[in-house]
Amino acid sequence: MKPTRTLAQTLASLAAADTANLANVSANKIALIGANFTPSLDRVLADLTLLSGNGLDPIALTAGAQNEGTDPTTGEAVIDLKEPAGGLRWETSGGLAVEKQIHGYALINNAGTVLLGMQRVDPPISLTVDNQVHVAPELTFKLDLNMIT
Amino acid sequence: MLPTRTLFEFWGQLWGTTSPLQEPEGITPKIRLIVEDFTPSLDLTLASLELAADADFQREPFITASEDVQHGVDPVNGDKRIDLGGSQDNLHFTFDSNVSAIGKTAYGTALLGNGDVLLGTHKFAQPIAITRTKQLIDLVDHGFRLPTSMVR
Numbered sequence: 171m172k173p174t175r176t177l178a179q180t181l182a183s184l185a186a187a188d189t190a191n192l193a194n195v196s197a198n199k200i201a202l203i204g205a206n207f208t209p210s211l212d213r214v215l216a217d218l219t220l221l222s223g224n225g226l227d228p229i230a231l232t233a234g235a236q237n238e239g240t241d242p243t244t245g246e247a248v249i250d251l252k253e254p255a256g257g258l259r260w261e262t263s264g265g266l267a268v269e270k271q272i273h274g275y276a277l278i279n280n281a282g283t284v285l286l287g288m289q290r291v292d293p294p295i296s297l298t299v300d301n302q303v304h305v306a307p308e309l310t311f312k313l314d315l316n317m318i319t
Numbered sequence: 320m321l322p323t324r325t326l327f328e329f330w331g332q333l334w335g336t337t338s339p340l341q342e343p344e345g346i347t348p349k350i351r352l353i354v355e356d357f358t359p360s361l362d363l364t365l366a367s368l369e370l371a372a373d374a375d376f377q378r379e380p381f382i383t384a385s386e387d388v389q390h391g392v393d394p395v396n397g398d399k400r401i402d403l404g405g406s407q408d409n410l411h412f413t414f415d416s417n418v419s420a421i422g423k424t425a426y427g428t429a430l431l432g433n434g435d436v437l438l439g440t441h442k443f444a445q446p447i448a449i450t451r452t453k454q455l456i457d458l459v460d461h462g463f464r465l466p467t468s469m470v471r
Contacts, residue, residue, distance in 0.1 A: 172359035211324035317469035
């Protein structure tokens with residue numbers, strides 16, 4: 171059955187406001203993924219190597235309902251994750267001695283125990299010394315509502 | 320960003336079990352026949368559809384009940400399924416058609432929520448001509464399918 175746009179859009183609005191996941195009162199976090207991976211619905215946290223230390227720790231998003239709307243170009247429903255004050259910005263520090271690579275971003279819960287989503291960075295970004303900065307692009311879920319049947 | 324399967328399936332569950340697809344007890348979404356050709360689209364409106372009239376049938380055709388919305392995963396392709404109607408009786412319904420319905424052609428169905436708000440449409444693979452009274456139209460497997468490929 172093809173839903174109306176109004177009904178279909180509620181899929182995104184409900185997801186964005188779902189306190190069990192995206193709108194958790196304990197802010198979810200974005201972690202940097204430090205080893206190659208293939209995004210998959212069936213990926214679990216244990217499959218991924220998350221970076222930490224040297225300024226590369228996960229950064230908490232803004233807690234509560236996330237932003238939601240429609241992409242005016244594609245018509246897709248968009249849930250854009252609310253960046254914290256200061257943005258999703260990492261800066262190497264503390265005497266980075268070994269090259270680290272950013273292969274992607276992982277959306278994890280506040281406790282760092284549950285993987286909610288992932289996005290690949292291709293090609294990976296190498297960090298080799300202190301004071302190197304990486305700012306994540308806007309991180310979104312996009313839902314093609316036309317594909318609901 | 321790609322969600323995990325657990326999260327994607329939860330979104331589908333949330334959608335299927337929340338208003339307007341699932342309303343409080345006593346508010347029953349209805350499925351009505353569409354008797355003029357149409358093209359399913361997200362942007363269809365109720366005004367653009369011709370529905371079978373109440374008078375065409377001895378009892379109003381509806382199948383879904385608030386407690387009957389079910390959800391699950393298609394074992395073949397992983398689609399999240401929202402299934403309307405929960406019992407065998409509800410999944411089949413007989414149009415006890417009156418004389419006024421004879422001669423009409425059913426092209427599909429419209430799902431109407433609280434206040435007769437259009438929620439969705441389904442087009443039959445083949446139009447069904449109503450040629451007699453008590454004509455059976457089978458609505459097995461009526462609902463929504465959310466393919467995992469819809470999210471990125």
